[in-house]
Amino acid sequence: MSTEAVKRANAGSRNRVRKMAQVGMLSAIAVVLMLFEIPLPFAPTFYEIDFSEVPVMVGCFAMGPLAGVAIEFLKILLNFAVNGTTTAGVGEVANFLIGCSLVVPAALIYRYKKTRTGAILGMAAGTVFMTVVGCFLNAFVLLPTYAVAFGMPIDGLVEMGTAVNGAITSLGTFVLFAVAPFNLLKGVLVSLIVFLIYKKISPVLKMH
Numbered sequence: 001m002s003t004e005a006v007k008r009a010n011a012g013s014r015n016r017v018r019k020m021a022q023v024g025m026l027s028a029i030a031v032v033l034m035l036f037e038i039p040l041p042f043a044p045t046f047y048e049i050d051f052s053e054v055p056v057m058v059g060c061f062a063m064g065p066l067a068g069v070a071i072e073f074l075k076i077l078l079n080f081a082v083n084g085t086t087t088a089g090v091g092e093v094a095n096f097l098i099g100c101s102l103v104v105p106a107a108l109i110y111r112y113k114k115t116r117t118g119a120i121l122g123m124a125a126g127t128v129f130m131t132v133v134g135c136f137l138n139a140f141v142l143l144p145t146y147a148v149a150f151g152m153p154i155d156g157l158v159e160m161g162t163a164v165n166g167a168i169t170s171l172g173t174f175v176l177f178a179v180a181p182f183n184l185l186k187g188v189l190v191s192l193i194v195f196l197i198y199k200k201i202s203p204v205l206k207m208h
Contacts, residue, residue: 022059027071027074030054031078031079033054034052035050036050037049042177043165043181044160047178047179047182051190054194056071056075057106057194059071060104061110061119061194061198065108068107069103072099073096076095076096087146090141094137097133097137098137099130101126105125105126109122110122120195123187123195127183127184134180139175143171158170
């Protein structure tokens, strides 16, 4: 093997190790951010916003969508290991899918249009996609699972929604007036934070 080939192999190995370290670091930050949850006035108490998708989105933009998926997976896995589950893992799987539905579309668009406009378009598309996926998964997976986990009928969860938001009178209105605005708000806030900080921290993540 030539000297140049050895240098390229060593450089590739260093890059892989660096990316693995960054994925681990961003996953750890995401887990910490999951601990800080903000209740919302229009949704029941089990819907609280956290900003754990911020480091996931940053990782997606810096290293690509696959890195973002890895960070999201490690975040869910670490949180599961630390805090356990109340939904036999179903909630964690759904949260993984909802998180990926935000960051992956954003990263794919940014990958092909690495400009400020590309980032904004990507995050807007991700926010809309996450809202659609979040509504579907909540209606057909999460809320039925929570109802079983908490030992109450779906109507009981709907009543919890009605108590804080009079517009919620059924599962459909629960999704429309609690789940959809929750995901839209989270997507907008995460996108805004990433937009403000990414250019400042991306040189550190891209250092060789």
